[in-house]
Amino acid sequence: MFRFYSSDRLEPPHVHVIRDDNVAKVWLQPVSLQYNRGYRLEELNAILRLTRENQATLLETWYEYFSR
Numbered sequence: 001m002f003r004f005y006s007s008d009r010l011e012p013p014h015v016h017v018i019r020d021d022n023v024a025k026v027w028l029q030p031v032s033l034q035y036n037r038g039y040r041l042e043e044l045n046a047i048l049r050l051t052r053e054n055q056a057t058l059l060e061t062w063y064e065y066f067s068r
């Protein structure tokens with residue numbers, strides 16, 4: 001699950017990717033891994049690929065969410 005937190009308003013655009021006890025933080029400009037807690041390399045590669053493929057939508061959603 002890709003997630004934003006309202007407390008992240010002052011940080012650069014990013015998403016938190018959460019599944020079970022695994023968490024990763026991925027910057028959106030440019031797409032890059034900030035940290036990983038629990039994901040295997042193959043999973044991280046898939047997360048980064050999905051983030052790149054959906055970067056425009058994620059950024060649009062970020063700016064829409066934090067402009068409220």
